[in-house]
Amino acid sequence: MMPMGLGEIAEAVRGRLVCAPQGPRAAGATATSAVSDSRQVREGSVFVAIAGERVDGHDFVAGAARDGAVAAIVDHRVDAPLAQIVVDDTVAALGLLAAHNIARRRAEPDPFTIVGVTGSVGKTTTKDMLAALLGSLGGTVAPVGSFNNEIGLPLTALRVGARTRFLVAEMGANHVGEIAGLTRIAPPDLAVVLKVGTAHLGEFGSVERIVQAKSEIVRGLLPGGAAILNADDPNVASMAPIAPGDVLWFGMHDERALSGGVSARDVAVDGDDRPTFTLVGPDGAEQPVTLGIRGAHNVMNALAAAGVAMRLGMDAAAVASVLGSLRRISPHRMAVSEVRRGDASFTLIDDSFNANPDSMRAGLDGLRQWGAASGARPYRVAVLGAMLELGPDEDALHRAVGAYALDCGVDAIVAVGSPADAHVDALAGAIAQGARQALAGRDGSAASVDLVHDTGQADAVVARLAREHAGAVVLLKGSHVSGLSALAERWAADAADEPTR
Template sequence: MRMLASEAARAAGGRLVGPDVEVSGISIDSRTVAPGELFVPVVAERDGHDFIDDALAAGAAAYLTSEAPQGATAVVVDDNAAALAELGRHARSRFEGPVVGITGSVGKTSVKDMAAAAIGADRPTHASPMSFNNELGVPLTLANCPEDAEAVVVEMGARGKGHIAWLCSLARPTVGVVTSVGAAHTELFGTVEAVAEAKGELVESLDPSGVAVLNADQPLVTAMADRTEADVLTFGRAGGEVRATDVRLDDGLRPRFRLETPSGQTAVALAVCGEHMVDNALAAAAASLAVGVGVDEIAAGLGSAQLSPWRMEVTTLASGAVLINDAYNANPMSMAAALRSLAAVDRPRRVAVLGEMAELGDRTAAEHAAIGALAQELGIEVIPVATAEFGPSPVADDAAAVTALGPVDAETAVLVKASRVAGLETVAEALSKS
């Protein structure tokens, strides 16, 4: 979203030093800053102020700083992170179209990608890149909305009570989607019920003119209908106003189904893999209906939707083996879904290379053991990496996991999955090059 540096200074509660130039967006990474953008240094493990010169050399038109200006055009503020949030809030105030907010224990990034594609089949749509769903990612998404966008899709994550409510104060969603509630981040929240309490802050933020899109197959989610004055539209496999019938998978694990909605029915053929993606597609379809997209456009958008990296990427290797790279993140719900997808692959040998599921607190041992038991029930061999919680003896690292796999041939299917901290995408990368 374009604005003058002076407008950015007013919005951020700062002061302008230097020429009043136009900025065409915001970046917090000096390595990827585009010409004309405003560079916002993040102060974390490394101090982004150290990279202001690099950002200017890459073409940044101006920079924000809580330190003394270093020349060129600067917006001087007291707190960089707070200023970034205010820039996102200001950008939202300039946007007049619908804003779809998405949260949930699993599926929020995939639903975001699918909703952006489905709504995008009807009108220009802007969405959060990758998993930009926190106090940095949400204001960046809002501030980088293109001038021609007519809808925005924003992913929202929660790491504590009040977090989503705060993100909603910036994004002011008109449609709120809750995908699911499960044992994710229970180390931080304590109980699944506390997770539901936090996720429900999204629907509480909606105006009466808005729409809450809720998963009819999950009681903790459907109960959120009592927490909003907005209209409610439900989705689900077992129930819901937006539902799927005649679900089947093709040989590449891509779902096909009949989409049934209050506005009509149509056939949908997804380009993404895994039967659990049907639930994500239903959530995206319901969000699209809520902003006025027709069922035919929804089907077309869902059929072309591509997911963010390392999410159910199914490829056939040169050896003929099937590789499922779902290494971006993991919790008990998503891990179980990925294992069931692996079990659906027509290969005699099915192996899951699994890393830890992080932030489960007191539930860690029980949840990992349950996943180990599910894998055994499904006839899946497990190679745990750096954790003994799944049951089998673990290997030490990624390289050892590749060695432990042994020959990966046309009779083999491999799933790679773990929480983000494990970084198991390196295993998938190594296999893809073998």
Template sequence: MIPLPLARIAEITSGALTGMADPRAVVRGPVVIDSRDVRPGALFVAIKGARVDGHDFAAQAVQAGAVAVLAARPVDAPAVIVGDTVRAMTELATAVCADLPATTVIGVTGSAGKTTTKDLLARLTARVGPTVAPVESFNNEIGHPLTVLKAGEETRYLVLELSARNVGHIAHLTRVAPPSIGVVLNVGTAHLGVFGSRETIARAKGELVEALPADGVAVLNADDPLVAGMAERTAARVTWFGRGESATVRAENVVVDERGRASFTLRTPSGAAPVTLRLYGEHAVENALAAAAAGYELGLPVAVIAEELSEAEPRSRWRMEVTDRPDGVTVINDAYNANPDSMRAAFAALDAFAGSRRRLAVIGALRELGEESDALNEELGRLAGSSGLAALLVVGGADAGPVLAGALAAAGRAADPVPADVLAGAQGAPDGAGGPPGDGAGGPPGTGAAYDTGAPGAAGGTYGALAGTATLVSHAADVTQAAAALSALLVPGDVVLLKGPRAAGLERVAEALLGGDGR
């Protein structure tokens, strides 16, 4: 960040220096919220969370080299005392960004694909000049200013990911770092329960293009009608990406290989070049096109854009991470987050990837879908149940019920109700009436059983367990049970997809299958 004396930080944040803080002491960065990340010259921002209070680590942060602590109450260390540390950090980021007139700010938003697009775009801008971009998905009221505060006088591009949990959130983030280029990927159903409708989601996402200046550029998805409609909401020039002929930057002749990776011809007004992605899933094409369109607006030659896109590897964790075990089992870890749109994309990727190999999936029920939650989760179950899976494990408590019901319906077992104790997350389930119970999630399905008892210790049990051709539909109360059940089901050569909302913690299933941190 820009070197700032504590006196200037106190002025920006309307704070007061305490604890023998030297007003002439200079913070040279980084600005951190975790005392373990402190480096000499840092500013430690103490945030009180639900379980941990950063103020308790103030002295430790200074001992590790922090110049001072940005705190909401007196601490046993040199500090700048403010009313609200998150708001003060935001004010500091706003001031720092305003002092970087040579830095071009690029914002990326959308219901799905923000992080992948941000990673690709940061790779492209790095070809032109020093670039700062967020780690993982630092895209909210805390992660956004933290990323901005990494920028310094040498930074030429600041590539930011902007998320919205309600109308007004993106507008707030754009005031911290006013963008010159705004990229809108899509309008889906993520957080539908919070927003109420896709139109309201579009209203929130469109705040990015509304913030653009007249000499800025809005990079919009020509294939998404709600995104295309945002062209009327900006004073900036509009450039289009997509697959249709109307797109300024588009993909032609898209082909997906046996590993689910797409190749295409990148077409721009100044020429074309071949792209062979190393990212998994055909949905990565749209992310690549969005990054390409923004890169094209920055003056990058199409050949350079194609080269960078073709060399890009996944950078952020738990997003279509593909790992092959020594026994030939392939684990697709896409467990970072999920919504109806990304679920469909993940199962499409699984279909392309698996080919004739046996496929399995572990999923969690979708959240924040409001009144549509049961219907959309049942639709998810139908999607999974009709995807040619050998086995489907649904993780969760009562929220797993609609997913299980949908999967059963897809398997032709609509007459078999999901037991009430499973919907309540209770332990165990009665044996099936159609025949002797099998080994449930811990082994092969029983013959003719309407549902089985499941593996020892498993919550719920196994449903729709038809011998031979039908999908084994199972329920597990948590990821520990899911990992144990899945491990027992896997045979060499299988492909397994892990996909669910972040709160489901399905990355821990990958850790159990792969060892270590799941990679």
């Protein structure tokens, strides 16, 4: 964060500075960071008190004072020995403070570039790739995990300081107008749109509304800013006319990417599901690439990230080197470990951060590819949870996932519901139903289908399958509400990271 006095902060957030104590944290103090989690307070912090569904940040203002905060942004005065800036809405104030911080950084003489990223799938992985690539060029700030909403993005933007060269701003949306608001906080110089899928279809109501929402990142570009667009997705490609500057295409099939864009050819995966391909740059130069992370679907994410990096002056060989060395990305995204549960052991592919139909298919494709290049045929288990916000077709979409798992050669499907949420339980039932219906039409298939109603039951089924089938590979995939990421954390206590190869 750019150093700011409390008066400057109060003006930026349109608040009223009150209750300023005497001493080292008086009104003349300087703030050097901003946080909304009181556990992250340090000397010089501004603590933004946000009232959530379970926890009210105003209850922690006194503790923030003890830990070194110089002020708190609150929506009402709190009995605490700390300068307070009173505003109507602390979330809105957080956004205003972040926008002011970005404006302060842009006023500095050194170059500064914001790269915005959105899409129905792949945002966080592409953000991780961009952080690695741009980090090799200069000081880079990027979100932790998936900080991509009205709270997460401002907190990331407030980490920008005078020496920051790049900000990678992940921008998500649950409704029309949300990304537009994020671009007002951090107007991008470059905007990446990955894919328009069916994630949050229930919230938006139609794919057309999703296109409208995602296009806001292109409309929010600074004058002359460049759009990096997926040429293979017609919904994304339709955004080109609204770009205020250049359009750089990426993709594997459309001629706009194949001629003058960023593309890949000769795509393959090795026995550990790591993709290899030939990267073709805008000038036609070719460079072999082996990604350090898994999943053929990540080739498209890599092309988007490579397009940004090359636009900013990085050569293809350097891009290939960084993408090849990137082995760790945000948690619960195709993370591989070896798990031992008593006398059972298995390889875990943890892709449990979230799920929608596109990412479900990608995860199952990764499970299908595991060991394929080496000729090995491991016993494959898909532990699948519900997908949310899919609209009126949600049952059919879940049944399709169950059927697709069988298409991928899965040996066992474990659909995981919830004892506390009948809707989530019913969606898991639809996955199992789709798998069983597909299984009924296939003579000779020995695949098993289990429907369980909590993660404890899933744990027991997987342990049994792993005991019965040595060398089993288990995919975890579902929306956060399914609890599969919590199951992954439980297994983490018995896991060892796969060694780097």
